[in-house]
Amino acid sequence: MSDFPDKTQDSLFITAFSALPDAACILEPLGGADDAGCDWRYLSSNPAFCQLLQVDDLAGMSLRARFPKVAQQWSDHFHRALSSKTSQVVTQEDPDQPRLFEVSLTPLAHGEYGAVLARVRDVTSEHLARERRREADARYKLLFDAIDEGFCIIDVIFDDKGTPVDYRFVEANNAFVSHTGLIDPIGKTMRALQPDIEDHWPAIYGRIAMGGVAERFESESSAMGRWFDVFAFPIGEQAPYQLGILFEDVGQRKAMEMALRHSENRLHSLIEATSDLIFQMNPDATEMQQVGGRDLLGNPGAATNWIEAFVLDSDRAAVQAAVAAAISNRQPIEIEHRVVTAQGALKWLSSRAVPVLGDDGEIAEWFGMAADITTRRQVEQQLSHGAQMLRVASEIGRVGLWDWNVESGELTWSDEHFRMEGYEPGEIVPTYDVWAARLHPEDRATTEAKIADAMRTGGEYLNEYRVCQPNGDVRWLSARGRFLFGEQGQAVRMLGAIVDTTQRRREEEWQRLLVAELQHRVRNLIGMVRSVARLSAPSHRNVSDYVDHLIGRLQAMGRTQSTLTRSPGRSVDLSELVREELLVHAAQPDQYHLDGPPIALSPHAAEIVTLAIHELAANSIKYGALGDTGYIRIVWKTLDRDGKPWISLRWQETAPPHKTKFNRKGFGRRLIEERVPYELQGEGRFEIHDTGVLAQLDFPLSNAGSILETRS
Amino acid sequence: MTDRALSGCRIIIVEDDYYQAHDCKQMLEQAGAKVIAVSAVVPDLDALLADGRLDAALIDINLGQSHTFDFARELNAKAIPFAFLTGYDAGILPDDLSASTCISKPANINRVIEVIANIAARPT
Structure with missing residues (x-):
């Protein structure tokens, strides 16, 4: 123990040192601080130290003497603490026991070599x-x-x-x-x-x-x-x-969640965009509840019996039937029907619902949507109206229509078009080749050239051509059409209409023939009048007589024509013809007798017979029975000559003999004796007997035309 | 001079109208022609030729029941000259006969004689 300058202070420190809870001791080197192998002496040790090491106070003892193993173990650490003048913490195991000590070495100023304060803590349990x-x-x-x-x-x-x-x-x-x-x-x-x-x-x-x-x-x-x-x-x-x-x-x-949400959003958007009402229904599809979409029915709130509440009365039965069928088949409901909204508006809905099946396989509910198709329905109705009008108009107007898709080759014909080509409507699938097959061979080249021309120029296709129907009929068709062109200028469609001009053409041809015939007849008539006039001339010295005769003959010719125009059958009844001629000559019914079967004369024969009766009656007034108290029997009959029907007409007068003075070969006699054989290939007799004139005309019955009738 | 225009000519007339046929016959005979036949129907040409040559024919087209186009072709085939005398226009002639001489009715008799004189195969 070295001296302490201040005893009071010393005792204070000693007391504090002794009271330290940590085990502590102070050691000083013996024999110099540099000597690593030197010994150390305890200056002091506190009670905790003594207790820790199970020793008595060690003050004044040599470390080496007291704890040789410790001295060897610790000497270097003490020296280092002293020489470095800084505190050191060293952890070392107890060389004798399984203990671990953590030792804090603090250098202290003491004497010549200083001293080291060692605080020892048993860190065995801590460790x-x-x-x-x-x-x-x-x-x-x-x-x-x-x-x-x-x-x-x-x-x-x-x-x-x-x-x-x-x-x-x-x-x-x-x-x-x-x-x-x-x-x-x-x-x-x-x-x-x-x-x-x-x-x-x-x-x-x-x-x-x-x-x-x-x-x-x-x-x-x-x-x-x-x-x-x-x-x-x-x-x-x-x-x-x-x-x-x-x-x-x-x-x-x-x-994945995002993708799912995105896809749900899209689905939702889609549903919102495409339908007007999204709904759920109970298993029997009577109670409907709107779950989304527009307020289409004007009552989206509570579940309602929608069929009763909204479906139009006249559509109700059909809707109920469709729903019942869907339920029993567990198939989706898919119907178009009309509804009356809560506001009273009439709408067309397209309602679709799918059954949601429960675990037991029964329908748990229906999920569906309804779209407002009122506008579409209206457009469809207008379209169908328009199509119907077009169809009716084309049927009534006998207009054939075609629509040719040039690119696909698809060709559509109206019903009338089928008939024009000689098909029943829908009998075949029309194609260009089907159409071309019935073209008249003589018209094919022109027609195809005209189509090609219209396709090339974009101009109107105008063509009149013949179609040969399978029954041998040849129809004239007048077609008018136009090509429609695509963006690249290529022909994509051709639309057109056709009318049957066969009848018009026939009439035009008929008219042309009629005009030619009329011209022919008029010229013939003039020629005939000229001949009649010339032939009438020799028999009369006196002009007024000549004129009377000429006019009489022309009038007789005129009467034939009137009769002909009156009788649509283009034949003349013989009996009627004779009666009229006698009437014209003021013959009284008691002056003649007619007898014969009904005979229809050809116009040509009627013309000659009329003129013959005229001549005979005129002569009779002048010289014979009609000019006196005489009587005329006019009888006719039909007979068969060489298998052909002939008529034999006889004019027999009974008159006072003095009156008979008619033997010249005048106009009438030549008519009967020469013209009848010449023109009718028959026979004519004109004889004057004592009792009066006997004339007989025999000729074959034929149906040759008159001068105003068309002879073929 | 017309009386000599057709002298010696042997002619047939095919005309269905008696009066006109009669007229023509009279006129042509006055012009010196010898009218071999007058017929309202198509005559048997071979039978006529059997009786002698024919120098010319004057034929109507429409004979009421028939036309004379085939007869005209027969005449052509036998090189017998002919002229149509008809109320129709020349346009009615079929293509193969369109070059035929055609006189329109009513015809001036001098015109008929002139035409016949032109076409007739005159005996030398």
């Missing part, structure tokens, strides 16, 4: 505890590394104003890397690893670090390109807490 904790940590670490989730422990970093700005990773498990993509994070801050990390991450962690309340959340880091499901909890005793973060990269799940 054991640390070892155990380390093992536990290792086990936890193993556990953390074994889990699939990422785990880390962070310290949140606050700025001067206490705002959380960053965080540092204290611990991280193996999965951390795969969940974050951040490599070797421990000891680094988040911003060092991911400078553009969003501010909300430190904000959330700062809140937990300060508030001490664990949070669970999902959040996206677009900087990292990941979605995280995070559970962050405070660790430690007080704020700011460390945070344990258990997390998972849920990007893939999130992407």
Whole structure:
């Protein structure tokens, strides 16, 4: 023990030293501070020290003498503490016992070489505890590394104003890397690893670090390109807490969720866009509840018996039948029907619903949608109206229509077009070849050239051509059409209309023939009048007689024509003809007798017979029975000559003999005797007997025409 | 001079109208022609030729029941000259006969004689 300058102070320190809970002793070197192999002497040791080492007070004892193993073990440490003039902490095992000491060596100024204060703490149990904790940590670490989730422990970093700005990773498990993509994070801050990390991450962690309340959340880091499901909890005793973060990269799940949501949104948009009303119905489809879409029925609220409430009376039975059929077949309901809305408006709906089947296979409910098709229906109706009008108009007007899709070759004909080609409507599938097959061979080249021309120039196709029908009929058709062209100027369609001009053409031809015939007849008539005039001339010395005769003959010819125009059958009844001639000559009914079967004379024969009766009657007035008290029998009969029907007409007068003076070969006699054989290929007799004139005309019955009738 | 215009000419007339046929016959005979036949129907040409040559024929087209185009062709085939005397226009002639001489009714008799004189195969 060395001297203390101040006894009072000394005793104070000694008391404090003795009272130290830690084991402590003070040692001074013996023989110089540099001597590493020197011995050390205890200057003092406190009661705790003595208790720890189970010794009495060691003051004044040599370390080497008292504890040789310790001296060897500790000498260097003491020297180092002394020479470095700094405190040293050394942990050493007790050389004799399984104990571990932690020794704090503090150099003290003392004498020439100084001294060392050694505070000895038995850290055996502490060390054991640390070892155990380390093992536990290792086990936890193993556990953390074994889990699939990422785990880390962070310290949140606050700025001067206490705002959380960053965080540092204290611990991280193996999965951390795969969940974050951040490599070797421990000891680094988040911003060092991911400078553009969003501010909300430190904000959330700062809140937990300060508030001490664990949070669970999902959040996206677009900087990292990941979605995280995070559970962050405070660790430690007080704020700011460390945070344990258990997390998972849920990007893939999130992407699927997003895709699903997107697709649901799209589906929803689609439903909203395409239908006007979305509804649910009970299993028997009577109660309907609108679940989305427009307020179409004016009453989207409560479930209603929609068939009763909205469906038009006249459509109700059909709708009920359709619904019943769908229910029994478990098939979707698909109907178009009319409804009367709550506001009283009439609408057409297209309603569709699918059955949703329960686990038991029975219909649990119906899900469906209804679209307002009122406008479409109206357009359809107008279209069908228009189409019907077109069809009726084309049927009535006998107009054939065609629509030729040049690109696909598809050809559409109206019913009339089929008939014009000699087909029953719809009998065949029309094609260009089918059409061309019935073209008259002589018209084919021209027709095809005209079509090609119209296709090339875009001009109107105008053509009149013949079609040969299978029954041998040849029809004239007048076609008018036009090509429609595509964007590249290529012909895509050809539309057109056809009328049958066969009858018009026939009439035109007929008219042409008639005009030619009329011209022929008029010229003939003039020729005949000229001949009649010339032939009448020799029999009269007196001009007025001549004129009378001529006019009489021309009038007789005129009468034939009148009779002919009156009788549409183009034949003349013989009896009527004779009666009229006699009437013209003022013959009284008691002066003649007619007898014969009904005979229809050809116009040509009628003309000659009329003229013959005229001549005979005129002569009779002048010389015979009609001019006196005589009597005329006019009889006729038909007979068969060489298999052909002939007529034999006889004119027999009974008159006073003195009156008969008619033997010249005058106009009438020549008519009967020469013209009848010449023109009618028959026979004519004209004889004057004592009793009067006997004339007989025999000729074959034929149907040759008159001068105003067309002879073929 | 017309009486000599057709002298010696042997002619047939085919005309369905008696009066006109009669007229023509009279006129042509006055012009010196010898009218071999007057017929309202198509005559048997071979039978006529059997009785002697024919120098010319004057034929109507329309004979009421028939026309004379085939007869005209027969005449052409036998190189017997002919003229149509008709109320029709020449346009009615079929193509193969369109070159035929055609006299329109009513015809001036001098015109008929002149035409016949021109076409007739005159005996040398």
